Ligand SMILES: CSC[C@H]1O[C@@H](n2cnc3c(O)ncnc32)[C@H](O)[C@@H]1O
């Protein structure tokens with residue numbers, strides 16, 4: 157008598173991705189209680205089973221559900237927000253500031269629903285995520301019916317859901333406890349990357365993963381710069397560093413590994429770490445092309461991911477598979493480098509190993525969960541079909557199939573997409589809610605992009621010094637030393653501090669008159685700090701008035717420590733013009749008539765042809781006080797013997 161089962165998919169080309177590479181041309185898959193109970197010829201299974209439901213798969217391939225090994229699914233709401241930037245500008249200039257303003261539980265929930273809808277329609281059934289408010293990712297993935305490893309992100313910087321790492325770790329523990337044991341959702345913790353984490357963060361995250369037997373998720377060796385900085389700061393590559401701080405003690409999923417060295421690959425293989433490059437994102441952020449072939453050949457468990465939709469910009473695993481097949485060919489000149497079958501394995505059986513879920517998914521085999529995808533084969537862009545070679549189906553799936561060819565999707569035997577319609581999610585409602593959130597971000601960015609101060613504030617650490625700066629400048633001649641000596645030795649002048657420094661200034665000039673100065677300040681006087689000091693200052697034109705004697709009163713300067721490179725700031729602010737100045741400066745801080753002033757003796761020239769200037773400056777919060785100080789500066793000029801016609805009105809950058 158025929159056995160009663162839940163479901164039979166029949167009449168399709170079954171691409172099992174099992175160890176033997178079995179392909180059944182008129183094949184069927186029997187599903188019961190969420191698991192695959194038989195795989196075989198359609199006729200045989202039709203005889204053996206009495207299914208409650210039959211899905212006719214003629215003209216289609218039945219493939220294992222695709223595995224997206226690295227994603228930030230809520231970031232679908234940031235898709236298309238900024239493009240064509242390097243990783244640091246993209247991340248520190250746009251993602252982090254916008255996330256800190258807008259990412260909350262609702263953002264994460266709606267963004268995840270949007271991604272789940274997109275992924276399901278494109279044949280992805282499992283994804284590995286790392287983001288904030290990860291309990292909302294888990295909730296949305298659960299509602300969508302998908303399988304997911306959900307990593308609660310931790311780092312040393314404050315995040316949208318935690319003000320410190322300790323708070324983030326507590327949150328991760330609560331999240332893991334809440335979801336641990338769920339049949340499809342694996343909760344875990346995800347230290348963001350070596351450059352945003354400390355040894356302690358990795359060690360404590362690894363200990364938490366060990367306690368619950370869940371994989372640790374992280375980013376490693378995504379860009380060449382990351383590797384260079386890791387070597388110069390820690391003397392090891394990010395991958396060796398991750399091993400040193402315990403990230404590989406249990407199961408680990410390492411996103412990207414684009415710049416993994418041969419030694420790194422050995423470490424990854426020995427520790428059984430899953431390496432998950434993200435071809436589109438790695439190209440779009442110009443991070444590079446992962447060494448797919450060398451990683452595969454050296455026995456590393458390799459998977460594939462989309463990365464977040466803000467750097468991809470879609471979550472179509474068919475594109476990633478195609479790129480993983482094409483890129484190594486283009487780079488090596490060897491068309492056999494990563495054959496279609498291997499590329500397809502990266503998103504199925506090998507991908508499952510890379511995310512440590514190969515006991516459940518990744519191939520169509522008896523005993524595995526019924527995560528299955530039905531792909532139409534006879535579309536305009538993929539017709540006709542050849543069958544003389546067993547490999548032709550891989551070529552078809554890798555080079556011509558697209559996400560839009562996916563017809564039906566099952567996870568755990570439950571149909572989630574039927575005839576290209578989402579069963580578990582309300583597509584129209586998700587699109588509406590997504591656009592509402594994006595509209596708020598759009599307004600915020602439109603304002604911010606027009607406002608340099610807001611842009612500086614967005615990257616953090618700014619002191620809002622809205623002050624009056626009173627300053628006067630004079631060009632000095634051969635008598636310069638005598639002029640300065642007269643000034644600093646004058647009766648009533650008390651020197652409080654003296655220093656010598658070389659300053660390298662880069663000015664960004666904007667059409668509206670605003671300026672940004674990035675200063676590298678090296679002190680050379682005895683006892684000075686050995687490290688240069690980097691500052692970024694916004695000099696807004698603000699209210700600018702001139703007092704007697706060419707004394708300039710400017711308002712609104714905002715200064716912060718400059719944590720990024722000049723290149724970062726250039727790409728982030730996109731100035732209309734750039735100018736550079738180098739000067740040697742002797743500076744005396746003096747007290748005169750109970751007010752403090754800075755006397756700067758500046759040399760822009762070479763020793764053989766010095767270009768000498770004297771600057772007298774002071775700062776205050778009050779306009780009235782500024783005017784009073786301007787009068788005192790007039791007295792100091794008289795003491796120095798500087799006549800009115802030696803005074804300059806311009807800033808150095810304008811001279
Ligand atoms: C770990 S998710 C949280 C955090 O990571 C940022 N992010 C997204 N994609 C990348 C990437 O490719 N490299 C580094 N960081 C990335 C995202 O904006 C979130 O803030």
Ligand SMILES: [Zn+2]
Pocket residue numbers: 226227228375411463464
């Ligand atoms: Zn990522």
